[in-house]
Amino acid sequence: MNFKAIIFDLDGVICSTDEYHYQAWKKMADSMGIYFDRTINNRLRGVSRMESLEIILERYQGQPLSDAKKEELATMKNDIYRESLHQMSTADLSDEVRDTLNALRAKGLRLAIGSSSKNTPFILKRLGLENFFDAVSDGNNITRSKPDPEVFLKAAQFVDMEPADCLVVEDAVSGAQAGHAGGFQVACVGDASAAGAGDFNLKSFGQLLELV
Numbered sequence: 001m002n003f004k005a006i007i008f009d010l011d012g013v014i015c016s017t018d019e020y021h022y023q024a025w026k027k028m029a030d031s032m033g034i035y036f037d038r039t040i041n042n043r044l045r046g047v048s049r050m051e052s053l054e055i056i057l058e059r060y061q062g063q064p065l066s067d068a069k070k071e072e073l074a075t076m077k078n079d080i081y082r083e084s085l086h087q088m089s090t091a092d093l094s095d096e097v098r099d100t101l102n103a104l105r106a107k108g109l110r111l112a113i114g115s116s117s118k119n120t121p122f123i124l125k126r127l128g129l130e131n132f133f134d135a136v137s138d139g140n141n142i143t144r145s146k147p148d149p150e151v152f153l154k155a156a157q158f159v160d161m162e163p164a165d166c167l168v169v170e171d172a173v174s175g176a177q178a179g180h181a182g183g184f185q186v187a188c189v190g191d192a193s194a195a196g197a198g199d200f201n202l203k204s205f206g207q208l209l210e211l212v
């Protein structure tokens, strides 16, 4: 395939922060007596913080919550999540991801991030990747989260490429939908790969090297 750029989702693709998201939401849900499990969690992949909260609240059986209370719950989750992020280091970047990124860079591809997360700059710093990517498009520069294609279209713009020249890499079904909605081809790993959501459904991150 003749891709000139690759746009990577962050959580669940470059690093395993998806597990930290799950653990933090689980604590928040438990504190409110709301049922929450890993199947529901898969619906939160790629989805913004406040939209994720609304999905969890589908199971809430109490009185309607005010916007202020919802903000408080989202902040509770983010505080727990940030606590886990503080424990991350460059050791949380797997050899497979590091080697694959370097090999893709050596092939002359432009590499960008396309993540819904507002914590993206902090996570990249923890991983030692703050200066690695040619561009970062994240939850801080978008108004609509996946499955809307905005975050990927901005990433393509930032590296000066057309969607047709870029490959999107995702672990979320909503992210694969966002890629397709923007006119990108999509390679999936993890949950989205298992769901068959991509044009390429990979068994490992390293398999990306077979596509470019």
Ligand code: BG6
Pocket (backbone or CB within 6 Å): 010, 011, 021, 044, 045, 046, 047, 048, 049, 052, 078, 115, 116, 117, 118, 119, 120, 139, 172
């Ligand atoms: C996405 C995650 O990358 O970022 C979602 O897959 C998360 O689970 C979203 O809700 C927003 O993240 P944050 O860090 O801004 O709360």
Ligand code: MG
Pocket (backbone or CB within 6 Å): 009, 010, 011, 012, 013, 018, 045, 046, 170, 171, 172, 175
């Ligand atoms: Mg993800």
